[in-house]
Amino acid sequence: MDAKSGLFLVLTDDAELVSTLVHLQPRNMDVRVWCPSKSSTLQDEIVEACEAIGGEDLIAKGEIGKTVFYKQWAEYDPICVVLAFRDADEHRTSRRHILDDLPEAIILSLKHGHPEESPRQLAGGRELILTWAELLSRPVGAELRHIQTTHLVKEVRQVLGEGDRIALLVQPDPDPDGLASALALRTILGRNKVSTPIVSFGKVTRPENLAMMRLLDIEVMRITPKELTEFDRVAMLDTQPSHFGFSLGRVDAVIDHHPTSNSNPYPNIPFVDIRHQYGATSTILTEYLRAAACPIGQRLATALLYGIKADTLLLNREVIDADLDAFVSLYPSINYNLLRRIEKPELPMKFAPVLADALRQMVCESGVVVSCLGQVEREDLIPQVADFLLQFEDVEWVVCAGLYDGNVVMSVRNVGYVKNAGDVVKRVINGWGLGGGHRTMAKAIFPQAEWKNRFGSLSALAVRDVVLSMFLQEAV
Numbered sequence: 001m002d003a004k005s006g007l008f009l010v011l012t013d014d015a016e017l018v019s020t021l022v023h024l025q026p027r028n029m030d031v032r033v034w035c036p037s038k039s040s041t042l043q044d045e046i047v048e049a050c051e052a053i054g055g056e057d058l059i060a061k062g063e064i065g066k067t068v069f070y071k072q073w074a075e076y077d078p079i080c081v082v083l084a085f086r087d088a089d090e091h092r093t094s095r096r097h098i099l100d101d102l103p104e105a106i107i108l109s110l111k112h113g114h115p116e117e118s119p120r121q122l123a124g125g126r127e128l129i130l131t132w133a134e135l136l137s138r139p140v141g142a143e144l145r146h147i148q149t150t151h152l153v154k155e156v157r158q159v160l161g162e163g164d165r166i167a168l169l170v171q172p173d174p175d176p177d178g179l180a181s182a183l184a185l186r187t188i189l190g191r192n193k194v195s196t197p198i199v200s201f202g203k204v205t206r207p208e209n210l211a212m213m214r215l216l217d218i219e220v221m222r223i224t225p226k227e228l229t230e231f232d233r234v235a236m237l238d239t240q241p242s243h244f245g246f247s248l249g250r251v252d253a254v255i256d257h258h259p260t261s262n263s264n265p266y267p268n269i270p271f272v273d274i275r276h277q278y279g280a281t282s283t284i285l286t287e288y289l290r291a292a293a294c295p296i297g298q299r300l301a302t303a304l305l306y307g308i309k310a311d312t313l314l315l316n317r318e319v320i321d322a323d324l325d326a327f328v329s330l331y332p333s334i335n336y337n338l339l340r341r342i343e344k345p346e347l348p349m350k351f352a353p354v355l356a357d358a359l360r361q362m363v364c365e366s367g368v369v370v371s372c373l374g375q376v377e378r379e380d381l382i383p384q385v386a387d388f389l390l391q392f393e394d395v396e397w398v399v400c401a402g403l404y405d406g407n408v409v410m411s412v413r414n415v416g417y418v419k420n421a422g423d424v425v426k427r428v429i430n431g432w433g434l435g436g437g438h439r440t441m442a443k444a445i446f447p448q449a450e451w452k453n454r455f456g457s458l459s460a461l462a463v464r465d466v467v468l469s470m471f472l473q474e475a476v
Helices: 015-021 041-051 067-071 088-101 132-161 176-189 207-216 226-230 281-291 298-312 321-333 336-343 351-361 381-389 421-429 448-455 460-474
Strands: 006-012 029-036 059-062 079-084 106-111 121-123 127-131 166-169 198-200 220-222 233-237 253-256 271-274 363-365 368-375 397-404 407-414 434-437 441-447
Touching: 006 015, 015 041, 029 041, 041 059, 059 067, 067 088, 079 088, 088 106, 127 132, 132 176, 132 233, 132 253, 132 271, 132 281, 132 321, 166 176, 176 198, 176 207, 176 233, 176 281, 176 298, 207 298, 207 336, 253 281, 281 298, 281 321, 298 321, 298 336, 351 368, 351 381, 351 460, 363 460, 368 381, 368 460, 381 397, 381 407, 397 460, 407 421, 407 448, 407 460, 421 434, 421 441, 421 460, 441 448, 448 460
Parallel strands: 006 029, 006 079, 029 059, 079 106, 106 127, 166 198, 166 233, 198 220, 233 253, 253 271, 368 397
Antiparallel strands: 121 127, 363 368, 397 407, 407 441, 434 441
């Protein structure tokens, strides 16, 4: 035996588990499977499982209650032991011997029970304890999502497939998640940009979003709500009818990840797939593409991965396994150079005086920072300042306000472990504005005329003080 080689030791009374584990064949490690010395049904089953893959060389007969069985492996380095006895006494006995007789061994203990009752834990730095339910949940959950998504793809194709012209509607000033999702749905439908354009009621303003459109050749057609009626079908991506302050008329499909007020908010829309637990709509569309076996080219992969990154702050905010799986599946196919150019666009020089003014007149109280930019030429300057201000120490909330297009617009950010930003904004709006969002970021829009009637002034300092009062009351 080579003293430097590793050992993968399987100790279990489950022959089916043996059949699975011996196929793993870890690199640079000898595989050994315990088998009882006494003739029994279990002995026959384990021998049969081992012979099916590697023959008798895998079998290690012995008594798990005796030190001599464990000491024979002491020269191996490293040693990984999978411990999974259904008999609790045998499990305890074997575990005690491993800890005492193989002090360098790492143990993976598999136990029965619910994850909440027996949660994942790393005991003593050398034993990882998992329940079977937790071990199976990720791969089985992914397969169940795949099956469900296959049916959803078929359904959305049926709902939208009959239209000659289909509008892929994204929010005003669309973000990367919406743009990527629309691009993906067009691919799933097998359409082109002439018959199935990406449309919006507002123009794209943020530098990184403009860079994304230019570098990935994404076109967005600006239309009016009335022009939406000229399309045969309308699909909404990364937004919902309730996000608009007026009726959209016909909507045939909604695919989104933003929270809703109830489980079935749009009973009259033929196709609705809203998954508020997902970090990005791009994750949902990535699952659609994979379920439909659609080729995901470099351009589309780059768009979708950037959509996920942008909406989850590089997987640091509100992500689930589905977001991670989508990210990992897309990453090998992206164009890294294009992604870097999209993420680091040049800031316009006009941003410098705006930021300087915001810093001069910002206020901070009880962890809440508020600044008002006054009238701005571009709405995207408001969230950019909000993102910047959140970097200061001891800041838990940031609200940056500005006057744009006849509205008082607020971008809200928080650190994530405080109250839900979307819920706080809804309470601040209180029925006379528009907006909402996620746990760590949200947006609110108030008509300037109504604001002036209520609060008397639209000066930057007056708006700042009103906003501070609102959020001290609702967020702290």
